[in-house]
Amino acid sequence: MNDMHGILFAYSAGSRLQQLVEHRTTSSLPFAGRYRLIDFMLSNMVNSGIPDIGVIMHENYQSLLDHLGSGKDWDLSRKHGGLKLLPPFAYTGNGRQGGYRGKLEALSGVYSYLEKIRQEYVVLANGDMAVNLPLEKVLKAHLDHCADITAVCTRRTRGTPAESTYFSLLPDGRITDTACGHYQEGSFESLDVYILSKSLLLNLVDYCSGHNQYSFEQDVMQRMRESLLLYGYEWDGYAARFQCIADYYTKSMELLDPRIRQELFCRDRNIRTRDYSNPSTYYGPDSSCQNSLISDGCLIEGRAENSILFRSVVIEPGATVTNCVLMQGTRVQSGAVMKYVIADKRVTVHSGRVLIGHETYPLAISKGSVI
Amino acid sequence: MKKECIAMLLAGGQGSRLYVLTKHMAKPAIPFGGKYRIIDFPLSNCVNSGIDTVGVLTQYRPLELNSYIGNGQSWDLDRISGGVHILPPYVREGSAGTWYKGTANAIYQNMDFIEQYNPEYVLILSGDHVYKMDYSEMLDAHKKQEAACTISVLEVPREEASRFGIMNVNEEDLIYEFEEKPKAPKSNLASMGIYIFTWSKLREYLIADEANARSKNDFGADVIPAMLGAGERMLAFRFSGYWKDVGTIESLWDANMDMLSRNTLNLLDQSWPIYARSPTRPPHYTGNEAIIHHSIITQGCEIEGTVENSVLFHSVTVETGAEVRYSILMPGVTVEAGAVVEYAIVAEGSRIGAGARVGAPPGDTAPEDWGVAVVGGGAVKPGRVIPPKVMVDRKGKEVVR
Numbered sequence: 001m002n003d004m005h006g007i008l009f010a011y012s013a014g015s016r017l018q019q020l021v022e023h024r025t026t027s028s029l030p031f032a033g034r035y036r037l038i039d040f041m042l043s044n045m046v047n048s049g050i051p052d053i054g055v056i057m058h059e060n061y062q063s064l065l066d067h068l069g070s071g072k073d074w075d076l077s078r079k080h081g082g083l084k085l086l087p088p089f090a091y092t093g094n095g096r097q098g099g100y101r102g103k104l105e106a107l108s109g110v111y112s113y114l115e116k117i118r119q120e121y122v123v124l125a126n127g128d129m130a131v132n133l134p135l136e137k138v139l140k141a142h143l144d145h146c147a148d149i150t151a152v153c154t155r156r157t158r159g160t161p162a163e164s165t166y167f168s169l170l171p172d173g174r175i176t177d178t179a180c181g182h183y184q185e186g187s188f189e190s191l192d193v194y195i196l197s198k199s200l201l202l203n204l205v206d207y208c209s210g211h212n213q214y215s216f217e218q219d220v221m222q223r224m225r226e227s228l229l230l231y232g233y234e235w236d237g238y239a240a241r242f243q244c245i246a247d248y249y250t251k252s253m254e255l256l257d258p259r260i261r262q263e264l265f266c267r268d269r270n271i272r273t274r275d276y277s278n279p280s281t282y283y284g285p286d287s288s289c290q291n292s293l294i295s296d297g298c299l300i301e302g303r304a305e306n307s308i309l310f311r312s313v314v315i316e317p318g319a320t321v322t323n324c325v326l327m328q329g330t331r332v333q334s335g336a337v338m339k340y341v342i343a344d345k346r347v348t349v350h351s352g353r354v355l356i357g358h359e360t361y362p363l364a365i366s367k368g369s370v371i
Numbered sequence: 372m373k374k375e376c377i378a379m380l381l382a383g384g385q386g387s388r389l390y391v392l393t394k395h396m397a398k399p400a401i402p403f404g405g406k407y408r409i410i411d412f413p414l415s416n417c418v419n420s421g422i423d424t425v426g427v428l429t430q431y432r433p434l435e436l437n438s439y440i441g442n443g444q445s446w447d448l449d450r451i452s453g454g455v456h457i458l459p460p461y462v463r464e465g466s467a468g469t470w471y472k473g474t475a476n477a478i479y480q481n482m483d484f485i486e487q488y489n490p491e492y493v494l495i496l497s498g499d500h501v502y503k504m505d506y507s508e509m510l511d512a513h514k515k516q517e518a519a520c521t522i523s524v525l526e527v528p529r530e531e532a533s534r535f536g537i538m539n540v541n542e543e544d545l546i547y548e549f550e551e552k553p554k555a556p557k558s559n560l561a562s563m564g565i566y567i568f569t570w571s572k573l574r575e576y577l578i579a580d581e582a583n584a585r586s587k588n589d590f591g592a593d594v595i596p597a598m599l600g601a602g603e604r605m606l607a608f609r610f611s612g613y614w615k616d617v618g619t620i621e622s623l624w625d626a627n628m629d630m631l632s633r634n635t636l637n638l639l640d641q642s643w644p645i646y647a648r649s650p651t652r653p654p655h656y657t658g659n660e661a662i663i664h665h666s667i668i669t670q671g672c673e674i675e676g677t678v679e680n681s682v683l684f685h686s687v688t689v690e691t692g693a694e695v696r697y698s699i700l701m702p703g704v705t706v707e708a709g710a711v712v713e714y715a716i717v718a719e720g721s722r723i724g725a726g727a728r729v730g731a732p733p734g735d736t737a738p739e740d741w742g743v744a745v746v747g748g749g750a751v752k753p754g755r756v757i758p759p760k761v762m763v764d765r766k767g768k769e770v771v772r
Contacts, residue, residue, distance in 0.1 A: 033654030034670075072444070073651075258656070258673075265653045277445070277646045279638040280405030280669040280683075281655070289663055295654040296406070296670050299639060309654070 004139055005119040005198070006045040007107070010038055010127035011058035011100050016244035019366040020344060024063040026242060027127030030327050030345070032255055032264070033295040033310050035273045036067050037242070038127040039074075040264075043271045045123065046074050048135035052081035054113055055127065056106045058088050058099050073274045081118065086110045102214035107205045114205065117198050124201075124216070125193045130251065131239040132264050132271065133193065138233045141173075142195045147231040149196045151175065151221065153188035154235050163243055165190040165217045167232050175230040178221040188232055190217070191239055238263040249342060249362040252308050252325045256291055278311050286317060295328075302332065310345075319349075323359070341365065372452040374424050374488040376510055376567075378417050379481070381474055382410060382498035383430030388619045390772065391747030391764045392718055396435035399498025401623065402701045402719065404630050404638055405667040405682050407647045408439060409617060412503070413496040414446045414455070415645040420506040422494065424453030426484050428477045430460060430470060445648035458484060473588035479577045485570065493573060495566040495590065501626050501636065502563075502614040503643045509608045510567055519572040519603035520595070522546065523565035523610050535561035536591055538607045546605040549595055560607055563614055566590065572603065620762075624716055624743045627682045627699050631665060652685050660691055676706065684719075693723075698730070707753070714759060715744040724753030731759045 010027035020029060027038040038055070045053050053076060057064055070076075071083030088109060100106040103124065107114060114122075121142070123135055133152065142150035153167050166187040168177040179187065194216070196204075204220055213219035221230065238260055240251040254260050265271055278297030283289065288303045297312040302319035309315075310327045316334040324338050329346040332338060336349045340357035344367040349355065353371050357363030365371070386398025393401065399410035410427075417425050425448060429436055436457075443455035458481050460470050471477035478485075478495065485493060492513065494506055504523070513521035524538050532553070538560045539548040550556070576594050580586050586593045599605055613635045615626040629635045638645060652671030657663060662677040671686035676693035684702040689695055693706040698715045706712055707725040715730035723729060729751065730744030742760030749765035757763060762770045 256656075261653065261656070270651060271653070272651050275445075275649070275651065277644060277649075278406075279645070280667040282633070282639060283663045283666050283668065285665045287664060289657045290661055291659050292657050293654045294657065294668070297639070 003119045003121055004045075004048065004050045004135065004195070005117045005122045006050045006053035007122060007124050008038065008041055008045075008053060008055045008127040009103060009106060009125070009192075010055050010061070010064055011106055012126075012128070013060060014128070014243050017242065017248060018245060019364055020245065020248060020342070021060075023060065023367055025057065025060050025128075027057075028061075028064040028067055029128070029242060029248070030310060031130055031242075031248075031252065033293050033308050035271060036064075037130060038064065038067070039271055039273045040130045040132070041125050041127055042074050042076075044131065044133045044135055044269075045125075046076065046272065047269045048139075050123065050135065051078070052084070052118065054084045054086050054110065056086045056100075056110060058106070061087060067274055069274070074272050084113065086113060100214070102219075103216040104205060104208045104219060105214035107201070108209040111202075111205060111209075114198070114202060120198060121195055122198050122201050123193065123195050129191065129239060129241050130264060131191065131235075132237065132266060132269050133191075133235060133239070134269070135193075135195075138193070138195055141233050142231070145173065145231045146229070148200060148228040149194055149220070150231045150233050152191040152193035152235050153232045154191060154239060155188060156236065156239070165192070165221070167221075169232045169234075173231045173233070175221070175225065175232050178217060178225065180215075180217050180222070188234065191235060245342065245362060245364050246360060249325065249340075249359075252342075253306070253323070255293055255308065256306065261293075276311065284317065287315075302334070325362075344368075347371070372488065374453060374490050376422055376492040376494055377424040377426070377453070377485065377488050377490045378413075378422050378494040378496055378506075379426045379428065379478055379485070380410070380413055380417075380496045380498055381477060382427050382436060383471055383477065384497070384499055385431040386499070386618060389623065390620065391745055391762050391770055392620070392623075392716065393432075394747060394764065395432065397429065397431045397433060397498075398618070400435040400439060401617070402684055403501060403617065403623070404627060404636075405669045405684055406638075406649055407645055409501060410436065410440075410498045411446075411645050411647045412501050413498060414440075414448070415643075416502075416504050416506060417494075417496075418446050418448065418646065419643055420504075420510075422506060423448065423450055424488055425455045426458045426481060427455060427498075428458045428471065428481065430477075433457070433459060439648060441648070446646045453488070456484065473586075473593075474590045475577060475580050475586075475594045476588035478573075479581050479588070482574065482577065490570050493568050493570045495568065497564045499618055500563065500614060500616055502610075503612060503636070503645070504565070504610060504614075505643075506565075506567075509565070509610075512608050513567045513569075513606060516543075516545070516606045517604065518545075518567075518606040519569050520598055521567045521606040521608050522595070523563045524560040524607045525563050525610055525614055526559050527561045529556070529559050532556035532559045532561065538562060540607045544607045544609065546599065546607050549591075549599055551591060560609070562591070563610060564591075566595075572598075620716065620743050620745060624699060624714075628680070628697070631667060631680060631682065649685060658691070676708075690725075697732075715746065715757075717746045718748045721746045721748050722750045724751050724755065726754045727751045727756070729757045733759075 013021040076083035281298040284301030294309045295311040301317040302315040307324045314331045318334040319332040325342045330343045331348045333351040337354045342364045382399040384398040386393040448455040617623045655672035658675035661674045669685040675691040676689040688705040690708040696713045701719040703720045706723045709726045710723045712729045745762040747764040
């Protein structure tokens with residue numbers, strides 16, 4: 001047991017994901033055929049031996065509540081501790097109209113939860129990143145450095161600079177500067193994963209809420225860089241974040257590369273998700289299916305190529321699906337043609353329809369649409 | 372807490388006619404249909420029929436089955452009252468308590484378990500059959516007829532009737548005679564090994580049967596004939612769906628192939644879902660060269676070769692140039708490049724070496740020498756040929772049928 005507690009931030013929805021986050025937060029965005037984004041960090045925490053995890057949410061969280069349930073699919077349904085869902089107004093008077101402005105504000109909203117944390121160290125992470133990260137190694141580095149805060153960062157660029165935080169590191173890993181929304185040559189992009197002690201966390205939340213400061217990046221990592229010992233932990237493995245629809249599409253297609261799948265789904269650190277007991281996928285006599293990732297419960301009688309199919313997708317005989325991401329329950333009727341399309345859950349495409357987007361501008365279709 | 376009807380599932384069967392496949396597990400734990408084990412069918416039928424209390428009687432090699440069932444969560448059978456309970460044989464004071472001598476004795480030894488729930492009716496199931504059935508309809512018929520025992524029956528072709536236990540019934544479907552594998556069958560109603568008893572009656576007969584030193588303590592051979600002999604009301608309940616005993620290599624292979632045709636046993640039909648416990652693996656991947664026709668593929672598979680008319684369980688790898696036809700590949704099987712697997716059952720974790728050949732189509736062999744080939748686990752060396760009808764165990768040694 002390594003004495004860590006997990007806090008997941010699941011309150012934000014990337015507005016440039018448009019219709020994909022119409023009914024959900026980015027953390028509950030379906031990804032990789034059967035997962036929600038939050039499954040990755042949740043599984044990382046469980047795989048690193050973290051027994052208690054709190055999930056902070058603010059709005060549009062029905063889909064997330066439904067997905068997480070009691071937490072039993074992550075082995076987090078416990079008498080004491082385990083998974084705790086932290087919606088706004090969970091503690092009297094601490095809700096905020098219009099969403100949390102930053103992590104510190106979100107944390108101060110659940111201050112009495114933080115006080116009851118049983119572990120000595122706390123991992124703060126966003127619920128909207130696809131990564132397979134060994135957090136116990138981050139904790140070890142944190143302890144070896146006697147650091148106040150350890151921040152996970154990478155040299156592999158992942159997203160748009162304007163929406164990312166960058167650290168300047170000394171060769172020994174010490175963070176000398178933090179820049180928000182500005183990339184400098186040689187700096188490391190933050191994965192928004194931090195480890196610090198419970199007592200420091202409580203102090204910081206206390207201090208900052210007293211000073212109307214809400215951004216962990218600006219008000220702690222940047223402003224307190226002289227007074228705190230801040231270290232970076234370099235992660236050179238795969239990590240994906242999702243800021244816009246094109247991002248989502250590109251990251252989905254990257255999964256067709258076996259090396260990426262290997263990094264994300266390595267067997268000894270399994271990514272867990274909600275179990276639906278779907279039957280296996282059935283391929284018809286005239287089906288054809290190349291370079292695709294296909295979930296259980298599908299019925300494939302037509303053609304699929306370079307595509308990601310979620311659970312219970314139906315491709316009727318004579319339908320063609322190329323370079324598409326089709327979420328759970330999409331139904332493509334005979335003769336329909338789809339290229340470069342992202343279909344949200346339960347979209348129906350009638351016979352003979354032709355839907356074509358472009359690699360750089362995939363066509364995204366809202367949940368439940370009938371075309 | 373009182374329950375109207377509880378189920379007792381006989382899962383102790385050794386399944387010796389499945390040879391290498393049941394060397395390390397009981398028959399009900401045998402994988403079936405890409406995602407399931409045989410026991411998932413009766414367990415899911417119970418849940419879907421509204422029966423939430425199931426005793427699972429185990430005896431032979433229970434480890435796999437016990438860990439599979441766990442607390443019953445996968446079937447929604449983790450209940451505060453009732454739920455699923457594993458019931459192995461146990462020792463009692465003095466010399467009482469033995470291995471289960473027969474199916475009736477297994478229930479007799481667990482009378483205390485049944486009495487806890489004070490049920491009106493007890494449903495007796497076996498863990499050897501693949502079918503979807505609503506037991507509540509059978510229970511309704513049993514109650515309506517005020518029967519002491521209701522036996523589910525299937526109409527089988529006349530010429531095959533002599534392989535089954537046959538029920539001879541009157542115009543009300545009340546049974547007047549039971550014949551085990553009759554030479555000249557009078558009817559074609561075969562027992563499916565599914566019984567509903569009024570518990571107070573069954574209790575009486577179980578106690579009497581146990582006191583009879585000459586009894587084999589078996590439902591079909593002893594208890595049912597005794598009840599008929601005493602003139603109890605015995606009802607035959609006609610079932611018309613798909614039902615298959617998967618007790619032999621051939622029938623296990625057949626049942627998987629039946630499922631592929633989907634008009635017999637449609638597992639994609641979610642109005643009567645079959646639940647299973649399965650590990651979370653990523654979706655399966657089909658490579659650039661993959662050719663997949665008329666097959667069932669499960670999560671975690673990586674397919675680069677050809678798969679036709681086959682059933683693939685989770686985490687199976689079929690490498691480039693490998694060919695799999697009319698075969699069943701259980702979890703974690705790897706078929707290396709250039710290997711050919713045809714008309715075969717390959718057990719969990721086997722590795723078929725590059726260029727090896729397992730099984731062959733029926734046309735290429737004399738009919739008496741042909742059969743489904745079986746790999747019981749372990750590695751098949753590259754280039755090795757395993758002819759049709761041959762079985763090899765985990766060490767690669769041939770096993771005689």
